[in-house]
Amino acid sequence: MDKEKIKEGDYAPLFKVESYNAGIIDLEELIGKQKIVLIFSRYFGCPICQLDLNIFLEDIDKIRVKGAKILYITQSGEKVAKEYIDKYKIDFPVIPSSKDELYAEYGLGLMTAGAVAEVRSKLKEAMKLGIEHGEYEGWEKQGPGQFVIDEEGKIIHGRKGWLLVPEIVKVL
Numbered sequence: 001m002d003k004e005k006i007k008e009g010d011y012a013p014l015f016k017v018e019s020y021n022a023g024i025i026d027l028e029e030l031i032g033k034q035k036i037v038l039i040f041s042r043y044f045g046c047p048i049c050q051l052d053l054n055i056f057l058e059d060i061d062k063i064r065v066k067g068a069k070i071l072y073i074t075q076s077g078e079k080v081a082k083e084y085i086d087k088y089k090i091d092f093p094v095i096p097s098s099k100d101e102l103y104a105e106y107g108l109g110l111m112t113a114g115a116v117a118e119v120r121s122k123l124k125e126a127m128k129l130g131i132e133h134g135e136y137e138g139w140e141k142q143g144p145g146q147f148v149i150d151e152e153g154k155i156i157h158g159r160k161g162w163l164l165v166p167e168i169v170k171v172l
Helices: 046-064 080-086 113-128 165-171
Strands: 017-018 025-026 036-040 071-072 094-096 145-149 157-161
Touching: 017 094, 046 071, 046 080, 046 113, 046 165, 080 094, 145 165, 157 165
Parallel strands: 036 071, 071 094
Antiparallel strands: 017 025, 036 145, 145 157
């Protein structure tokens, strides 16, 4: 499968990786039990990612009520990730990845033109809420994304760009 062109209907690329807060996450073992939501953030210090995380945490029950498993992928290192996990009491797996690992497997490379176009307005919104830039980690030009995998392991929703929870809820 061409990783740049991963699309709905494709089987999700499998992975088995140690998370920061929930032990080893083996996607193959999770498939078949429930739908799986993959959130690809950039890193916790990114103000837009913090803004999206806040929105996500406010709306998480809309996903949980549908019975989906949430996996959150970040380029943050363990120290910073654990600070955010503790601060926000994150109870879903937070998974580390570099741009050459899971992001690449799911076709998330350079930020899309659409994501870049939203940066200014999203930064303004983050600043209004008092969100400041934290540590720089990972690849600054990394594109975020979101995917939903069905019980057969197929991608039923894929989006490159900043988080949009209503799109996730719609397919669940």
